[in-house]
Amino acid sequence: MVKTVSGRPGRLDSPAGPSSRAPVGFRRRASIFIRRRRLAPYLLILPSAAVIAGLVLWPTIQIAEFSFQNYGLPQLVGSSPAQWVGFANYSQILHDPEFWLSLRLSVLSAAAMVPLTLIVGTLVGLLLSKLGRKMAAFVSSVSILAWATPAVSASVIFVWLATPDGGVVDWFLTKLPAWLGGGAHWAGFSWTNAALPAYALATALVVWTGFPFIAIAVFAGLRTIPAELFESARMDGAGPWQIFWRVTYPLLRPIFQVLFLLSVIWDFGVFTQVFIIIGELGQRDEYNLGIYEYATAFQLPPAYGLASALAFILTIILLIITVGYVRASVREGALR
Amino acid sequence: MTTLSPSAPSGASASSDLSAVSARSARRRRRLLTRRARRAGLNLLGLLVALITLFPILWMVSTAFKPASEWYSLTPHPLPAHPTLGNFRAVIDGGVIGLPYWNFLKNSLFVTVVSVAVSSLVALLAAIALARFRFRFRAIYLIMLLIVQMLPQQALVIALYIDFRSLNLLDSLVGLILVYTAFALPVTIWMLRNFVAAVPRELEEAAAIDGAGPMRVFWRILLPLVAPGLVATSVFAFVFAYNEFIFALTFLGTDTAKFTLPIYVQYFYGRNGANWGAIMAASTLFTIPVMTFFLLVQRRLQAGLVAGAVKG
Numbered sequence: 062m063v064k065t066v067s068g069r070p071g072r073l074d075s076p077a078g079p080s081s082r083a084p085v086g087f088r089r090r091a092s093i094f095i096r097r098r099r100l101a102p103y104l105l106i107l108p109s110a111a112v113i114a115g116l117v118l119w120p121t122i123q124i125a126e127f128s129f130q131n132y133g134l135p136q137l138v139g140s141s142p143a144q145w146v147g148f149a150n151y152s153q154i155l156h157d158p159e160f161w162l163s164l165r166l167s168v169l170s171a172a173a174m175v176p177l178t179l180i181v182g183t184l185v186g187l188l189l190s191k192l193g194r195k196m197a198a199f200v201s202s203v204s205i206l207a208w209a210t211p212a213v214s215a216s217v218i219f220v221w222l223a224t225p226d227g228g229v230v231d232w233f234l235t236k237l238p239a240w241l242g243g244g245a246h247w248a249g250f251s252w253t254n255a256a257l258p259a260y261a262l263a264t265a266l267v268v269w270t271g272f273p274f275i276a277i278a279v280f281a282g283l284r285t286i287p288a289e290l291f292e293s294a295r296m297d298g299a300g301p302w303q304i305f306w307r308v309t310y311p312l313l314r315p316i317f318q319v320l321f322l323l324s325v326i327w328d329f330g331v332f333t334q335v336f337i338i339i340g341e342l343g344q345r346d347e348y349n350l351g352i353y354e355y356a357t358a359f360q361l362p363p364a365y366g367l368a369s370a371l372a373f374i375l376t377i378i379l380l381i382i383t384v385g386y387v388r389a390s391v392r393e394g395a396l397r
Numbered sequence: 398m399t400t401l402s403p404s405a406p407s408g409a410s411a412s413s414d415l416s417a418v419s420a421r422s423a424r425r426r427r428r429l430l431t432r433r434a435r436r437a438g439l440n441l442l443g444l445l446v447a448l449i450t451l452f453p454i455l456w457m458v459s460t461a462f463k464p465a466s467e468w469y470s471l472t473p474h475p476l477p478a479h480p481t482l483g484n485f486r487a488v489i490d491g492g493v494i495g496l497p498y499w500n501f502l503k504n505s506l507f508v509t510v511v512s513v514a515v516s517s518l519v520a521l522l523a524a525i526a527l528a529r530f531r532f533r534f535r536a537i538y539l540i541m542l543l544i545v546q547m548l549p550q551q552a553l554v555i556a557l558y559i560d561f562r563s564l565n566l567l568d569s570l571v572g573l574i575l576v577y578t579a580f581a582l583p584v585t586i587w588m589l590r591n592f593v594a595a596v597p598r599e600l601e602e603a604a605a606i607d608g609a610g611p612m613r614v615f616w617r618i619l620l621p622l623v624a625p626g627l628v629a630t631s632v633f634a635f636v637f638a639y640n641e642f643i644f645a646l647t648f649l650g651t652d653t654a655k656f657t658l659p660i661y662v663q664y665f666y667g668r669n670g671a672n673w674g675a676i677m678a679a680s681t682l683f684t685i686p687v688m689t690f691f692l693l694v695q696r697r698l699q700a701g702l703v704a705g706a707v708k709g
Binding site: 101116132185188192200209210211229326336359376396 | 436439440442443446447450451453454456457460468469470471472473519520522523525526527529530532534535536538539540541542543544545547548549550551552553554555556557558559560562575576578579580582583586611636639640642643647659660662663666667673676677680683684687688691692695
């Protein structure tokens with residue numbers, strides 16, 4: 062809107078002459094200055110840029126800085142200054158078996174969560190596209206509820222569902238026929254006492270809250286594909302499996318790519334759900350990378366420097382995945 | 398089906414004509430039946446998906462209404478046999494922390510509403526710049542937003558904790574508002590940008606030609622047209638601030654009266670061991686407002702969800 066006016070810079074005050082300069086108020090002069098210099102977009106961006114720079118970018122730089130320092134409790138309260146320790150924090154981490162264990166748990170759990178969420182979400186998205194309008198609206202509304210359930214509530218609910226004394230999950234598994242793996246040995250089974258079952262529970266939880274987003278995105282994508290394409294594929298004798306991989310997937314490839322990368326970023330960094338399922342910071346052998354880093358920082362004695370190094374490693378891993386996400390977005394014309 | 402078809406063209410008399418018609422209608426009926434069966438099967442599958450998805454939420458609500466004797470039974474029942482409001486009363490009256498539920502709802506709503514209002518306003522300004530102007534750092538700024546969105550909060554919380562401690566912003570809802578505003582901005586800007594871009598430029602130009610200044614164009618033309626988008630994007634800021642856990646957990650460590658609902662529920666669960674009825678009641682009271690909100694704005698949301706997330 063300002064652009065159209067800014068086509069005639071400098072002419073605004075010339076006809077009136079120097080004598081009328083005084084009545085021209087500060088606001089008027091400021092707006093002329095802004096137009097002449099094309100400052101408007103920068104001024105509009107300024108507030109958001111300042112907030113993001115101060116509260117997101119600056120802390121990121123600080124993390125990098127702390128990771129090379131011996132920042133701990135004395136440095137926090139100011140009783141002794143922080144000292145630069147070079148790569149000491151990083152070399153300590155690389156020789157720390159707990160780091161490798163937590164990294165392994167993060168990678169393995171993401172490797173289970175991402176494909177499961179994508180598969181379930183895609184299947185539900187395909188189902189939505191086959192349903193009538195009312196039924197599709199109903200199912201997607203219900204799915205939105207799962208997605209809208211706050212992580213804390215959802216985690217507490219899942220812990221309750223899987224509680225060893227009187228939980229529904231164990232009851233259901235004891236009733237399940239033996240050929241499906243059910244039986245009496247499930248009675249009183251604890252899902253939170255060891256890493257494998259705890260992360261199985263966390264995976265179920267992440268799939269439950271995560272699939273609706275995928276389903277609705279796939280459903281929306283499917284509606285952009287002309288129906289004739291599916292029809293002609295069916296006429297040529299293609300089954301549903303072939304139709305998906307030969308027609309649907311290639312056409313929705315950009316969407317799937319973005320959904321995949323987003324899922325990887327979210328599931329690798331999953332914190333709240335695991336934090337609650339493993340019972341806060343109690344069991345060290347069930348930490349994933351994010352929780353190990355958090356515990357290093359906030360459990361006594363706090364080691365902010367060491368934790369910052371872990372945080373920086375976590376950030377770098379996520380940034381590498383984010384580069385793929387940004388490239389996929391740019392290729393899709395997101396920057397337009 | 399196919400066995401009937403050869404007989405139809407062979408006959409020339411009126412009777413065989415009739416049989417051909419009936420054969421055709423039978424075929425049509427059968428096709429209709431299979432289609433109907435397919436439909437019913439799909440609907441059944443849809444209902445099954447809805448039921449499985451809804452189950453954890455239903456279980457939460459039903460446990461919240463169950464008296465202690467029904468929490469652990471050898472055969473769980475979906476509905477409480479003797480529904481009670483006792484769990485809700487315990488939560489609303491004070492529960493473990495000794496403060497009523499309203500105290501925490503008030504904290505959460507204060508933090509959420511202020512941060513949503515501030516972030517929406519700040520994001521709208523940036524969205525106008527990004528949608529309406531071509532300037533030097535535009536692409537860089539957009540890419541920066543995408544990256545910032547992905548930075549792990551459990552990493553940044555360390556530096557922010559140290560900074561906020563020296564700024565006296567720990568145990569303060571103002572500190573949370575600052576963080577929530579900053580972290581809601583990238584998504585909000587990205588989504589609002591699409592909504593601003595969708596407003597036809599000609600409308601603004603026409604108003605400017607008619608002598609309206611930039612401020613007038615903004616208030617009279619742009620803002621009313623972007624308002625629906627503002628609602629859709631504010632949902633994301635709302636849900637983020639209302640549900641946020643890590644920052645609240647870290648910053649509000651000692652002052653229980655300042656707790657927001659997520660850490661209130663987590664604290665309640667942590668201290669209340671096996672009191673599942675009260676825990677589920679607290680969780681229900683925490684969850685229901687955000688779900689209601691979601692259902693109300695659902696349709697707009699789905700469009701925004703896809704536009705904002707899938708497009709980038």
